[in-house]
Amino acid sequence: MNNDLYSIDFIRSLPPPLKDDPNMLALAKVIAEQLQITANQIKKNIIYARIDELDEEILDILAYDLHVDWYDYTYPIEVKRATIKDSVKVHRKLGTKYAVETALGNVFPGTKVSEWFQYGGDPYMFKVNIGITETGVTVEKQAAVLERVRFYKNLRSHLEAISYKVEKKAVVNVAAVHSIGTRLAICPYLARGIESGGGVTYGGFTKCASTVEVYPNIG
Numbered sequence: 001m002n003n004d005l006y007s008i009d010f011i012r013s014l015p016p017p018l019k020d021d022p023n024m025l026a027l028a029k030v031i032a033e034q035l036q037i038t039a040n041q042i043k044k045n046i047i048y049a050r051i052d053e054l055d056e057e058i059l060d061i062l063a064y065d066l067h068v069d070w071y072d073y074t075y076p077i078e079v080k081r082a083t084i085k086d087s088v089k090v091h092r093k094l095g096t097k098y099a100v101e102t103a104l105g106n107v108f109p110g111t112k113v114s115e116w117f118q119y120g121g122d123p124y125m126f127k128v129n130i131g132i133t134e135t136g137v138t139v140e141k142q143a144a145v146l147e148r149v150r151f152y153k154n155l156r157s158h159l160e161a162i163s164y165k166v167e168k169k170a171v172v173n174v175a176a177v178h179s180i181g182t183r184l185a186i187c188p189y190l191a192r193g194i195e196s197g198g199g200v201t202y203g204g205f206t207k208c209a210s211t212v213e214v215y216p217n218i219g
Helices: 022-045 056-065 077-085 087-092 097-107 139-152
Strands: 112-115 125-131 158-165
Touching: 056 077, 077 087, 077 097, 087 097, 097 112, 097 125, 097 139, 125 139, 139 158
Parallel strands: 125 158
Antiparallel strands: 112 125
């Protein structure tokens, strides 16, 4: 049996004489149930540390209380949690490249910011390269990015362009085989220096014959 505050059996703490008294045991069970309810309600006072457990309604209220101005109530719940978790870091570094990448990265993982001196642009301009490999992009999301960039950037910087990056991963299997062997070729015997020739032979003959009749001698 677990002995933590939220699952401990308080009846076990009763002395043996009281455990044998049915009335005291019944009273102890009622008190133990109420203590369990109270103990579990203590968790509700822990809010920020339980962001991954809070329901969506509480997350929306928490974002309002923390002044997460770039928070969007239409975000998926996991994006809402990530946005609230990073809100303190973003607030501390508002107006920096880090703030823009962190805040947008919660919605579009892999987002990168390039400042003007990194790509040879005009002073105080910057570009945003948004990763949409995991989330894809819609008109609504694009509008949300344009609307919320102003919360993260400093006042003198201006967004020059937004580009989108899609990464496709492929698995390539490469194998090598080192083969060592001897090739034995067996060829039939071929006689060399054989000459062949041909010709036509004509022949003829003449037959001569005579008839000789022989009769028996009759005396």
